[in-house]
Amino acid sequence: MKPNFTVLKQQLAEIADLKAAAAVLEWDQQTFLPPGAEKGRARQIAALCRHLHRAASAPELGRTIDALEKQPPAPDTVEFALLRAARRHYDRCTRVPETLAEDLSATTAEAYADWLRAREEHDFRILAPRLEKIIELKRQYAALFAPEERLYDALLDDYEPGQTTAELDVVFAELRSRLPGLIDAVIAAQQSGPDFSDRAFPAAAQMAFSRDLVTAMGFDFQHGRLDLTEHPFTTDFGLDDVRITTHIDERDFLSCILSCVHECGHALYSLGIEPELNRTPLADGASLGFHESQSRLWENQVARSAAFWRAFLPHLHRYFPGQLADVSESDFLAAINRVRRSEIRIESDEVTYNCHILLRYDIEKELIHGRVRCADLPELWNEKMREYLHITPVDDTRGVLQDVHWPTGGFGYFPTYTIGNLLAAQLWELVHRELPGLDDRIAAGELQPLREWLRERVHRHGARYLPGELRQRLFGDARLQAGPFLRYLTARYLPEA
Amino acid sequence: MKPNFTVLKQQLAEIADLKAAAAVLEWDQQTFLPPGAEKGRARQIAALCRHLHRAASAPELGRTIDALEKQPPAPDTVEFALLRAARRHYDRCTRVPETLAEDLSATTAEAYADWLRAREEHDFRILAPRLEKIIELKRQYAALFAPEERLYDALLDDYEPGQTTAELDVVFAELRSRLPGLIDAVIAAQQSGPDFSDRAFPAAAQMAFSRDLVTAMGFDFQHGRLDLTEHPFTTDFGLDDVRITTHIDERDFLSCILSCVHECGHALYSLGIEPELNRTPLADGASLGFHESQSRLWENQVARSAAFWRAFLPHLHRYFPGQLADVSESDFLAAINRVRRSEIRIESDEVTYNCHILLRYDIEKELIHGRVRCADLPELWNEKMREYLHITPVDDTRGVLQDVHWPTGGFGYFPTYTIGNLLAAQLWELVHRELPGLDDRIAAGELQPLREWLRERVHRHGARYLPGELRQRLFGDARLQAGPFLRYLTARYLPEA
Numbered sequence: 003m004k005p006n007f008t009v010l011k012q013q014l015a016e017i018a019d020l021k022a023a024a025a026v027l028e029w030d031q032q033t034f035l036p037p038g039a040e041k042g043r044a045r046q047i048a049a050l051c052r053h054l055h056r057a058a059s060a061p062e063l064g065r066t067i068d069a070l071e072k073q074p075p076a077p078d079t080v081e082f083a084l085l086r087a088a089r090r091h092y093d094r095c096t097r098v099p100e101t102l103a104e105d106l107s108a109t110t111a112e113a114y115a116d117w118l119r120a121r122e123e124h125d126f127r128i129l130a131p132r133l134e135k136i137i138e139l140k141r142q143y144a145a146l147f148a149p150e151e152r153l154y155d156a157l158l159d160d161y162e163p164g165q166t167t168a169e170l171d172v173v174f175a176e177l178r179s180r181l182p183g184l185i186d187a188v189i190a191a192q193q194s195g196p197d198f199s200d201r202a203f204p205a206a207a208q209m210a211f212s213r214d215l216v217t218a219m220g221f222d223f224q225h226g227r228l229d230l231t232e233h234p235f236t237t238d239f240g241l242d243d244v245r246i247t248t249h250i251d252e253r254d255f256l257s258c259i260l261s262c263v264h265e266c267g268h269a270l271y272s273l274g275i276e277p278e279l280n281r282t283p284l285a286d287g288a289s290l291g292f293h294e295s296q297s298r299l300w301e302n303q304v305a306r307s308a309a310f311w312r313a314f315l316p317h318l319h320r321y322f323p324g325q326l327a328d329v330s331e332s333d334f335l336a337a338i339n340r341v342r343r344s345e346i347r348i349e350s351d352e353v354t355y356n357c358h359i360l361l362r363y364d365i366e367k368e369l370i371h372g373r374v375r376c377a378d379l380p381e382l383w384n385e386k387m388r389e390y391l392h393i394t395p396v397d398d399t400r401g402v403l404q405d406v407h408w409p410t411g412g413f414g415y416f417p418t419y420t421i422g423n424l425l426a427a428q429l430w431e432l433v434h435r436e437l438p439g440l441d442d443r444i445a446a447g448e449l450q451p452l453r454e455w456l457r458e459r460v461h462r463h464g465a466r467y468l469p470g471e472l473r474q475r476l477f478g479d480a481r482l483q484a485g486p487f488l489r490y491l492t493a494r495y496l497p498e499a
Numbered sequence: 500m501k502p503n504f505t506v507l508k509q510q511l512a513e514i515a516d517l518k519a520a521a522a523v524l525e526w527d528q529q530t531f532l533p534p535g536a537e538k539g540r541a542r543q544i545a546a547l548c549r550h551l552h553r554a555a556s557a558p559e560l561g562r563t564i565d566a567l568e569k570q571p572p573a574p575d576t577v578e579f580a581l582l583r584a585a586r587r588h589y590d591r592c593t594r595v596p597e598t599l600a601e602d603l604s605a606t607t608a609e610a611y612a613d614w615l616r617a618r619e620e621h622d623f624r625i626l627a628p629r630l631e632k633i634i635e636l637k638r639q640y641a642a643l644f645a646p647e648e649r650l651y652d653a654l655l656d657d658y659e660p661g662q663t664t665a666e667l668d669v670v671f672a673e674l675r676s677r678l679p680g681l682i683d684a685v686i687a688a689q690q691s692g693p694d695f696s697d698r699a700f701p702a703a704a705q706m707a708f709s710r711d712l713v714t715a716m717g718f719d720f721q722h723g724r725l726d727l728t729e730h731p732f733t734t735d736f737g738l739d740d741v742r743i744t745t746h747i748d749e750r751d752f753l754s755c756i757l758s759c760v761h762e763c764g765h766a767l768y769s770l771g772i773e774p775e776l777n778r779t780p781l782a783d784g785a786s787l788g789f790h791e792s793q794s795r796l797w798e799n800q801v802a803r804s805a806a807f808w809r810a811f812l813p814h815l816h817r818y819f820p821g822q823l824a825d826v827s828e829s830d831f832l833a834a835i836n837r838v839r840r841s842e843i844r845i846e847s848d849e850v851t852y853n854c855h856i857l858l859r860y861d862i863e864k865e866l867i868h869g870r871v872r873c874a875d876l877p878e879l880w881n882e883k884m885r886e887y888l889h890i891t892p893v894d895d896t897r898g899v900l901q902d903v904h905w906p907t908g909g910f911g912y913f914p915t916y917t918i919g920n921l922l923a924a925q926l927w928e929l930v931h932r933e934l935p936g937l938d939d940r941i942a943a944g945e946l947q948p949l950r951e952w953l954r955e956r957v958h959r960h961g962a963r964y965l966p967g968e969l970r971q972r973l974f975g976d977a978r979l980q981a982g983p984f985l986r987y988l989t990a991r992y993l994p995e996a
Contacts, residue, residue, distance in 0.1 A: 019546035022539070026524050038721040039740035042519070045778075046736065049516035053550045224535040239543065243536035281542075 006070050007081055013063045014088060015281040020054040022239040029245060032231045059095045067092055080278070083466040087283040090163070097146050106139050110411045117409035126380045126398040133408060134376040137369050140413050144370065154370045157414030161290040162421060164468045167367065169482060170417055173424070174363060176484040177356055182390065184488070188341050188353050188495040195336025196329055203255035207321045212248060212262040214317065219300065220453045221246070221266050222273055234261040236268035236297075241280040244272045255322070256338060260301055267300035268293055270453060274461025288460075289469040290415070294422025295429060296456065302352045302423075303430045303490070304444065304452070306338050313447035341495065345387065345395045346404055353491055356423060357390040362405075362416040370413055421469075427487035428477060429460070503567050504578055510560045511585060512778040517551040519736040526742060529728045556592045564589055577775070580963040584780040587660070594643050603636050607908045614906035623877045623895040630905060631873040634866050637910050641867065651867045654911030658787040659918060661965045664864065666979060667914055670921070671860060673981040674853055679887065681985070685838050685850050685992040692833025698822045700752035708818045709745060709759040712811065716797065717950045718743070718763050719770055731758040733765035733794075738777040741769045752819070753835060757798050764797035765790055767950060771958025785957075786966040787912070791919025792926060793953065799849045799920075800927045800987070801941065801949070803835050810944035838992065842884065842892045843901055850988055853920060854887040859902075859913040867910055918966075924984035925974060926957070 027047050035043055057063075067088050075081035113132040120128035141153055148156035158165045213228060221228075231247040238244040246265035250258050271287050279285045287293035304310050308331070311318075315334055319326050326334075341351045347358035365382060368374035374382060383402040387393050395401030407415050433455050434440055443451050459476060470480040477483070521544060528540050554560075564585050572578035610629040617625035638650055645653035655662045710725060718725070728744040735741040743762035747755050768784050776782045784790035801807050805828070812831055816823050823831075838848045844855035862879060865871035871879060880899040884890050892898030904912050930952050931937055940948050956973060967977040974980070 015542075016546055019543045020550070023520060023524055023543045023547050026527055026543070027520055030523055030527065034724060036720060036722050036724055036740055038719075039736070042737040042739045042777075045512075046516045046520045046523070049513055050520050050547075053517070222535070223533060225533050227531060227533055239536070240539040242539045243533055280539075 006066065007084070010063075010066045010070060010084070010088060011282065013057075013060070013066060014084075014283060017054065017057050018240065018281040018283075018285065020050065020057055022243075024050045024054060025237050025239050029237050029239075032233075032235070033229045033247065055095065058091065063088075064092060064096065080284070080466060083284055084282055087465060091283050094160075098143060102139065102142055106136070106143065106411060109135050109139060110409065113409040114406070117403065117406065121399045121403050124397040124399045124403075126402055127377075129403065129409060130376045130379070133379075136409070136411055137376065137413070140411060141370060141372070154367050154414065157370060158417065159414075161415055161418050162469055163289060164470050165289075165291075165417075165421075170363070173482045173484045174360055174417075174420070176488075177420070178360055180484075180488055181353075181357055181360075184491060184496075185341070185343070185354055185357070185391075188491075189343075191496055191498070192339075192341055193336050195338075195340060196333050198255065198325070198337065199253050201325045202252045203322055203325055205250045205252060208250050208252075208255050208258045209248075211318060211321045212259055215259065215314065216246070216262055216266040216269075218314075218447065219263070219266050219270065219449050220273075221269055225273060226269060228262070234265050236265045236272070238269075238272045241272060241275055241277060241285055244269045260305060260338075263305040264297040264301040267297035270300075270456065271296045271461050274453075274457035275464040276462045279464045279466070284464045284466050286465045288463070288465050288467055288472045289421075290418035291421030291425060292460065292469055292472065294419055295425035296460070298352075298422050299426035299429055299456075303426055304449075306335075306352070307441070307444070307494075308335055309441040309445040311335060311338075312445040339495070343391045343393055345391075345393050345400050348404075352423070353495060354391065356420045359416050359420040361386040361390055363420075366408070366413050366416065421482065424482055424484060424487045425473075427490040428483055429456070430490060431486045432459075432476065503563065504581070507560075507563050507567060507581070507585060508779065510554075510557070510563060511581075511780060514551065514554050515737065515778040515780075515782065517547065517554055519740075521547045521551060522734050522736050526734050526736075529730075529732070530726045530744065552592065555588065560585075561589060561593065577781070577963065580781055581779055584962060588780050591657075595640060599636065599639055603633070603640065603908060606632050606636060607906065610906040611903070614900065614903065618896045618900050621894040621896045621900075623899055624874075626900065626906060627873045627876070630876075633906070633908055634873065634910070637908060638867060638869070651864050651911065654867065655914065656911075658912055658915050659966060660786055661967050662786075662788075662914075662918075667860070670979045670981045671857055671914075671917070673985075674917070675857055677981070677985055678850075678854055678857075681988060681993075682838070682840070682851055682854070682888075685988075686840075688993060688995070689836075689838055690833050692835075692837060693826055693830050695752065695822070695834065696750050699749045700819055700822055702747045702749060704818045705747050705749075705752050705755045706745075708815060709756055711814065712756065713743070713759055713763040713766075715811075715944065716760070716763050716767065716946050717770075718766055722770060723766060725759070731762050733762045733769070735766075735769045738769060738772055738774060738782055741766045757802060757835075760802040761794040761798040764794035767797075767953070768793045768958050771950075771954035772961040773959045776961045776963070781961045781963050783962040785960070785962050785964055785969045786918075787915035788918030788922060789957065789966055789969065791915055792922035793957070795849075795919050796923035796926055796953075800923055801946075803832075803849070804938070804941070804991075805832055806938040806942040808832060808835075809942040836992070840888045840890055842888075842890050842897050845901075849920070850992060851888065853917045856913050856917040858883040858887055860917075863905070863910050863913065918979065921979055921981060921984045922970075924987040925980055926953070927987060928983045929956075929973065 024047060027043065027050065031040075031043050031047075067085065070085050071089070075085065109132060113129065113136055116129045116132050120126055140157065144153040144156035146156075147159065152167070154167050155165075158167065158170070209228075209230075216228060217223070225242050226244045226246065229245065229247050230249060232249060234246070234248045236244070236246045246262070246269050248258050248261045248265065271293055272285075275285055287296075311331060311334060315331055329337075339351070341353045343354055344350050347355070350358055361383070364386060365374065365379070369376070369379075380398055380402050384394055387395060387401065407413075433452060437443075437451055437455055440452060443449075460472070463472065467475065473482075474480040524540065524544050524547065528537075528544070532540055564582065567582050568586070572582065606629060610626065610633055613626045613629050617623055637654065641650040641653035643653075644656070649664070651664050652662075655664065655667070706725075706727075713725060714720070722739050723741045723743065726742065726744045727746060729746060731743070731745045733741070733743045743759070743766050745755050745758045745762065768790055769782075772782055784793075808828060808831060812828055826834075836848070838850045840851055841847050844852070847855055858880070861883060862871065862876070866873070866876075877895055877899050881891055884892060884898065904910075930949060934940075934948055934952060937949060940946075957969070960969065964972065970979070971977040
């Protein structure tokens with residue numbers, strides 16, 4: 003490594019360390035903060051973020067990047083990827099005028115309060131004016147990075163580097179044409195399973211079983227923790243401290259278990275990144291979509307499969323002998339794979355889930371390109387719900403107000419969930435080709451062949467490759483594919499077809 | 500408040516917020532950090548401290564202070580105290596050359612490693628060379644703030660603003676002449692009490708009782724937490740988030756209980772400071788000695804008293820009905836007030852404790868003034884141990900190597916423990932004069948009269964007054980006093996005398 007790269011790595015390490023510090027404060031805020039300390043904590047995070055922003059947009063960093071770009075490293079080196087990422091982050095950080103950044107931050111903070119109130123009063127109109135303003139600000143933001151006709155691309159790119167609307171349109175069209183029929187068929191064919199909501203599953207046993215599960219998946223408690231929060235999440239403070247959280251509902255034990263598996267899927271990604279990338283912008287997933295592919299693959303492809311529960315159901319029975327006494331393996335699988343249309347995205351199963359994303363994608367593209375007005379959102383939302391899922395939400399709270407993403411400015415985020423689902427299925431096909439007999443290993447409780455394969459093929463690279471480049475390496479084709487996902491759903495839910 | 504003070508408060512708030520952020524990272528390091536994340540955390544704290552130092556020594560802050568000092572506020576205003584504290588902190592921060600600060604920080608880090616190894620190998624010589632260097636660096640540091648003949652004053656002043664060696668010499672001489680005889684008499688007179696170390700006190704019950712105790716003391720879980728660490732401590736992230744920790748040994752339940760009371764004493768100080776002082780350098784105790792007076796008053800004067808256990812022993816019996824079945828109130832009091840000479844400071848009772856401090860005070864003054872060489876420390880230590888406590892430590896680990904203070908550069912710190920003990924006794928006399936019947940209230944389990952008195956007389960002022968000023972306000976005399984402490988020990992331990 004040339005001396006100049008040593009300087010760049012030092013400058014980037016400083017930024018990474020401050021970012022980690024901010025993440026510690028946020029983690030503590032979610033897990034252990036005393037209720038009366040919210041205001042103080044918000045100010046501490048804000049102070050830290052000001053210093054982080056200053057470091058990330060420091061002119062010296064810009065000069066280091068400029069100098070290195072004059073003699074660019076070879077395209078297949080880590081240095082090349084590092085310099086590219088440094089440039090990307092630096093530009094995102096410096097190109098946005100301070101007034102716009104402040105305006106966005108203040109407006110989203112206000113909109114978040116509006117959103118809470120709108121949900122309470124079941125009335126979207128409370129949120130509409132500030133949401134309108136956010137959209138205008140996001141358009142201004144996007145215009146810094148893309149021409150008018152590709153504004154939405156610029157927003158996608160924040161979460162999914164290089165992703166275009168044109169490519170998404172193609173693959174989402176395939177889902178749009180195939181999913182509704184598939185949902186009909188699955189619902190018609192499915193067998194009824196038990197409902198556990200009349201039984202109490204003690205919190206301590208849920209937590210103990212969940213710890214066993216993530217340990218079996220390979221979660222490393224030497225470099226991580228599992229704690230409780232209202233909403234489960236994964237965070238990291240560098241690659242040697244990756245923490246996951248879950249939530250517990252004594253009437254819904256599947257939720258805790260599947261959350262743990264999901265978050266552990268994210269955590270294994272971070273824990274599997276090459277240590278040499280630590281404290282650089284490459285110590286991250288290739289994209290949100292790739293990150294979500296890891297959580298979803300473990301949650302859906304693995305932890306809803308017959309093979310997985312062949313291994314772990316006996317163990318679960320030991321923790322809940324009374325509650326599950328009358329539950330057979332096939333009962334349990336029917337329950338964990340139940341498909342039903344819901345008006346709520348986060349309560350949806352893997353068959354109907356992507357319809358919720360298609361709907362949001364349709365709408366947010368229109369909003370960002372100024373072809374739909376905020377005031378018309380509830381009507382448009384409900385129309386699309388009827389079209390995709392034959393459901394009319396009972397009110398705005400269970401309709402257009404259900405997600406926090408838009409009020410907090412997260413336009414372009416939703417598609418990454420579906421990208422994650424598609425990638426998970428594509429990886430699942432690939433790993434079965436490369437590791438014949440994988441299901442038998444899983445059925446024997448051996449999860450390390452899958453984990454090691456994911457580490458070798460995906461995790462260790464971190465953000466070294468752009469999502470398209472990584473797909474090219476993995477699948478020999480950079481394009482997103484809907485086929486593997488549709489085949490996976492069909493195979494799992496319509497095995498007789 | 501004049502506009503200039505608004506600017507000063509903003510600049511100080513930024514520093515306070517970053518300091519709080521660093522404290523969060525340190526708290527997490529002690530409580531919940533995964534074992535493999537130590538290195539990363541150290542780097543994050545270092546990065547944060549660099550930004551903190553930059554903010555605390557920013558030229559703009561210096562200019563604000565200079566400008567305000569040209570038209571100083573009236574001496575009895577908060578602004579006066581704020582400006583004085585800002586000047587004090589700014590000078591401490593900017594007057595130390597960067598090379599000296601870095602040299603100190605690197606040498607103490609190395610010395611800490613040496614200290615651990617020296618303890619393991621029971622050999623002071625492993626630590627001696629780096630300790631010698633630390634003393635030389637501390638002399639250079641002190642010389643920035645005081646002339647040669649008052650170097651030790653400059654070190655004292657870091658912890659105990661305005662404290663002079665001359666004043667300490669007087670009051671410590673009184674202790675030196677009175678304590679050894681008192682110890683002899685107490686040991687001769689004391690009755691034997693039960694030893695609980697053959698009984699197991701389950702951790703969960705210890706924790707539950709401790710939570711009850713700190714709640715009764717007035718610890719506010721809306722603005723604080725109680726967690727487990729190897730070494731108990733109190734920290735705060737601003738005045739709305741004050742956290743204490745304790746440790747649990749199933750064979751030594753008194754240790755957990757008394758630690759909780761001690762740390763809660765510190766916490767009540769922080770929680771009692773006027774909210775308007777939050778995010779300023781005045782949101783702190785008047786000095787380490789005053790802080791320690793609060794923890795010690797609750798731990799010793801209160802939680803070793805007959806009145807306190809009249810209220811709380813029945814409650815303790817409910818948590819440990821079997822373990823304490825045969826233990827009467829007088830048995831229990833004898834056990835919790837047992838006096839015996841120990842070679843270890845932190846295992847000492849309140850009667851012998853200050854002898855350990857006198858010894859360290861004698862030695863560190865000589866070290867800083869260059870009148871004793873490091874190589875001679877073990878011999879000098881053991882000689883003084885025999886003189887004060889008639890004990891010869893079995894080896895260096897239980898002798899001169901027992902404390903972490905010197906290897907980490909904490910010269911001038913030890914006396915604050917004794918200052919705390921003296922102040923606690925002086926406050927204890929005062930509160931009994933001002934609140935007649937206090938012991939009866941305590942015996943009824945009512946701790947809020949004492950807490951509210953301490954808040955009104957001590958806590959709410961934070962660091963607004965220098966320790967001498969606060970003593971003048973409280974006692975009508977700024978000088979430290981040994982009398983109340985000696986009277987207190989005599990009354991409690993030699994009631995017949």
